[in-house]
Amino acid sequence: MGAAAVGPNLLLGQAKGANERVRVGVMGLGRGRGHIKALVEVPNAEVAYVCDVDSNRLETGLQTIADKQEKLPEKVGDFRRILDDPNIDAITIAAPNYWHTPAAILACQAGKHVYVEKPGSHNAYEALKLVEVAKATDRRVQLGTQRRSYSGMIEGMQKLREGAIGTLRYARCWYASTRDTIGTGKPAPVPPELDYTLWQGPLPERPYIDNLVHYNWHWRWFYGGGELANNGVHSLDVARWAMGVDFPQRVTCEGGRYHFDDDQETPDSCYASYDFGTSGINWSGSSCHKRKSDDLPFVSVYGDGGTMEFSSANYVIYDEKGVEVSRNKDNPSDVPHFTNFVNAIREGEALNANIADSYKSSLLCHLGNIAYRTSGAVKVNPADGTLVENPEAQKLWKREEYRKGWEI
Numbered sequence: 001m002g003a004a005a006v007g008p009n010l011l012l013g014q015a016k017g018a019n020e021r022v023r024v025g026v027m028g029l030g031r032g033r034g035h036i037k038a039l040v041e042v043p044n045a046e047v048a049y050v051c052d053v054d055s056n057r058l059e060t061g062l063q064t065i066a067d068k069q070e071k072l073p074e075k076v077g078d079f080r081r082i083l084d085d086p087n088i089d090a091i092t093i094a095a096p097n098y099w100h101t102p103a104a105i106l107a108c109q110a111g112k113h114v115y116v117e118k119p120g121s122h123n124a125y126e127a128l129k130l131v132e133v134a135k136a137t138d139r140r141v142q143l144g145t146q147r148r149s150y151s152g153m154i155e156g157m158q159k160l161r162e163g164a165i166g167t168l169r170y171a172r173c174w175y176a177s178t179r180d181t182i183g184t185g186k187p188a189p190v191p192p193e194l195d196y197t198l199w200q201g202p203l204p205e206r207p208y209i210d211n212l213v214h215y216n217w218h219w220r221w222f223y224g225g226g227e228l229a230n231n232g233v234h235s236l237d238v239a240r241w242a243m244g245v246d247f248p249q250r251v252t253c254e255g256g257r258y259h260f261d262d263d264q265e266t267p268d269s270c271y272a273s274y275d276f277g278t279s280g281i282n283w284s285g286s287s288c289h290k291r292k293s294d295d296l297p298f299v300s301v302y303g304d305g306g307t308m309e310f311s312s313a314n315y316v317i318y319d320e321k322g323v324e325v326s327r328n329k330d331n332p333s334d335v336p337h338f339t340n341f342v343n344a345i346r347e348g349e350a351l352n353a354n355i356a357d358s359y360k361s362s363l364l365c366h367l368g369n370i371a372y373r374t375s376g377a378v379k380v381n382p383a384d385g386t387l388v389e390n391p392e393a394q395k396l397w398k399r400e401e402y403r404k405g406w407e408i
Contacts, residue, residue, distance in 0.1 A: 025049035025082035028094035029061030038334035053195040083110035101126035102202040108139040117144040119362035125398030143358035146337035152330030156315035166305030173235035173283040176290040181260035185209030202406035219264040226266025237361035247385035248274040253372035259288040272368035
């Protein structure tokens with residue numbers, strides 16, 4: 001089943017009444033268990049399917065919803081079973097990055113609305129294609145940048161628009177963690193609970209190794225985009241939202257793999273900078289060396305009249321002398337973002353992270369990785385985010401090859 005043609009049944013999944021139940025399938029039951037926990041808190045939403053290529057995860061996902069919903073969902077290994085059900089309104093996608101766009105496109109073409117985890121794409125080409133298909137099929141596609149629905153974040157952005165810290169000049173993002181080595185993978189038999197062919201899905205076949213599934217694919221370019229596309233997209237999205245910018249004119253990214261000699265290809269430490277002409281954003285990531293002495297905010301926004309610091313869910317405003325002016329408190333939760341998604345399907349409410357805008361945050365991650373993997377810097381067309389006169393970088397704009405029948 002390919003992902004190239006656009007031929008949706010637009011009679012499926014149209015806007016529903018305020019009291020009608022929205023039936024959802026959840027694909028990928030690692031992060032997808034968080035989707036389930038949020039969806040059962042959304043009024044008139046039902047988790048009708050749970051899906052994973054790992055039978056153990058399938059059982060764990062089902063247990064997540066036990067006693068929280070009147071009817072247990074159906075278990076499936078292949079997400080296309082969900083798309084074939086005309087009574088399903090939407091699918092949420094929490095599979096690995098390389099699955100995001102192919103699965104989302106197929107879902108749109110099947111008439112389903114889509115909630116897709118960040119970054120929503122493996123590469124820049126896929127990011128743009130998903131926007132095109134969502135528009136062509138008139139499907140609601142929400143990116144999993146859930147802070148767009150946090151009341152504390154929304155309030156902070158309104159304060160910025162009202163001039164709380166004056167003209168905005170720059171935003172800085174930080175990420176720090178203590179990830180261990182992923183070791184050196186060895187050929188091994190595929191675990192009996194795993195459908196490895198379906199796990200690979202749209203990718204050309206590669207032999208199974210013992211340090212890849214279920215998480216370490218993040219650190220190989222073939223499957224993921226490193227920490228920049230894993231966690232960087234969250235803070236870069238907040239920064240881009242705060243600064244009110246779309247596409248940069250120049251991107252730089254430098255760093256390396258400094259902590260361990262193992263299979264990881266993506267950097268454990270890097271610094272990406274985005275020049276928007278009249279303002280800028282940077283992201284500093286350190287995956288393997290979180291220092292207790294570092295008490296850094298999630299995002300800092302600098303204006304002529306002060307600074308606004310965003311934590312994961314709230315903000316503090318300081319004046320130009322560093323004196324606290326005001327703060328708010330809010331608790332992080334996935335529920336508001338999924339509520340917004342369900343309301344968009346049921347009532348036509350505007351999505352808070354519509355893919356038509358949110359892909360721009362994902363594109364920042366892809367551009368940063370392209371810069372890192374080439375000369376360290378790329379020029380960008382600020383009108384649409386495409387690369388400017390850079391054949392070497394252009395080779396990384398899209399995947400070279402998909403499994404036959406899965407071409408984007």
